[in-house]
Amino acid sequence: MKIATWNVNSVRSREGHVARWLARVQPELLFLQEIKCEAAQFPALTFEALGYRCEIVGQKSYNGVAVLSRIPIEVTHRSLPGLPADDTQSRYVEVRTEGVAVGGLYLPNGNSGGEAGYAYKLAWMELLADRAAALLDADTPTMLLGDYNVCPEDVDFAPGTLSATDALVRPETRARYRRMIYLGLTDAVRAVQPAGPIYTFWDYQAGAWPRDRGLRIDHALLSADLAERMVSAMPDRTERGAEQPSDHVPVVIELG
DNA sequence: ATGACTGAGCATCTCAGA
Numbered sequence: 001m002k003i004a005t006w007n008v009n010s011v012r013s014r015e016g017h018v019a020r021w022l023a024r025v026q027p028e029l030l031f032l033q034e035i036k037c038e039a040a041q042f043p044a045l046t047f048e049a050l051g052y053r054c055e056i057v058g059q060k061s062y063n064g065v066a067v068l069s070r071i072p073i074e075v076t077h078r079s080l081p082g083l084p085a086d087d088t089q090s091r092y093v094e095v096r097t098e099g100v101a102v103g104g105l106y107l108p109n110g111n112s113g114g115e116a117g118y119a120y121k122l123a124w125m126e127l128l129a130d131r132a133a134a135l136l137d138a139d140t141p142t143m144l145l146g147d148y149n150v151c152p153e154d155v156d157f158a159p160g161t162l163s164a165t166d167a168l169v170r171p172e173t174r175a176r177y178r179r180m181i182y183l184g185l186t187d188a189v190r191a192v193q194p195a196g197p198i199y200t201f202w203d204y205q206a207g208a209w210p211r212d213r214g215l216r217i218d219h220a221l222l223s224a225d226l227a228e229r230m231v232s233a234m235p236d237r238t239e240r241g242a243e244q245p246s247d248h249v250p251v252v253i254e255l256g
Numbered sequence: 257a258t259g260a261c262t263g264a265g266c267a268t269c270t271c272a273g274a
Contacts, residue, residue: 009273010263034273036264061264062272112272149274161274168274203274204261215274247262247273 001071001255002027003102005218006239007147007201007248011035011066014246015043018068021239021250022050028071029097030250031104033147035064042066059090065106065146066093073097080105081134082127091124100226101135105146110167118167121149125176132180136223144185145220147248150177152187155197158213168217185221188233188253200235201248209240220253229255 004027008014011032022030030052035042038058047054052068057078067073077094079087094103105128110121128144135142151157151169162169181187189198199214208214220233231254239249 013263034263109272109274111274166274201274206260208261217274244262 001098002252003029003031003143003145003220003255004250004252005031005033005104005145005147005220006250007033007106007218007246009034009036009246009248011042011064012037013244015046017239017242017245019046019050021236022047022052022068025236025250025252026070027252028069029073029095029102030068031093031102031146032066032068033064033104033106035066036061037064055093055095057090057093059088062089063106064090065104067095067104069095069097071097076101077103080124080127081131083124100141100143103131103142103144103146105144105148107147107149109149110173118170121167122172122176125173129176129179129183132183132185132221136183136185140223141225142185142223143220143226143253144180145218145251145253147217148177148219149217150174150219151215151217152177152190152219155195156216158197158199158215161203161208161213161215168215180221184224186224186227186230188220188222188227188230189216189235189251191227191230192233198235200251202240204247218248218251220251222253226255231256
């Protein structure tokens with residue numbers, strides 16, 4: 001079973017990219033982030049024609065997540081448990097399939113909105129770790145994947161791309177990511193490639209892609225039972241070389 | 257000496273992204 005995540009930076013601008021990628025890779029589940037539209041504008045017919053059901057948690061202009069599935073799923077959550085009722089940002093969807101809980105997430109960047117914006121990121125990370133703890137306490141096989149907007153270690157960003165005060169690398173950010181690792185979750189891509197740079201994002205600016213000056217910010221965290229089942233986990237770099245690409249590439253996890 | 261991106265929207269600039 002292949003489960004993938006992809007921040008597409010507008011699903012309407014990337015409809016053809018996603019359709020071609022689905023036809024080529026044929027994952028069972030694809031979680032999308034930054035769809036940047038409401039459900040009514042989502043190009044569901046295109047993906048349904050390829051055999052994928054679409055579950056959309058939309059939002060106008062910003063954020064927005066979705067899951068495309070070619071196996072039966074049950075949507076269990078359309079927002080991250082614990083957020084205030086008046087939180088309007090669409091950043092989380094969770095499903096159950098074959099006894100596995102799979103959460104697709106778009107974690108706040110944290111570099112805009114001043115200290116309040118950064119505090120929102122940290123609060124969101126606390127609730128995500130709480131959600132992980134609840135699933136693990138119930139012995140639920142769990143995968144939490146998406147755009148974490150966190151470079152866990154210095155090797156996860158090319159030299160010179162980020163300052164030490166960037167919200168993607170600040171110590172408070174990394175501490176909260178580590179809390180999830182300490183719960184017992186496995187960083188799938190790092191388990192496959194324990195050392196050395198491996199990126200999932202390259203900025204549109206300053207020739208970041210041709211110079212391979214990227215970041216590793218899209219992750220899949222697996223409970224121990226799923227980590228044991230893992231066959232492969234890797235970003236699909238080829239997508240960054242497409243015409244008019246997203247600045248992120250898909251990350252694919254294969255379970256046996 | 258130095259270039260310099262992309263998408264959405266009550267748009268021809270601003271916000272957000274990272």
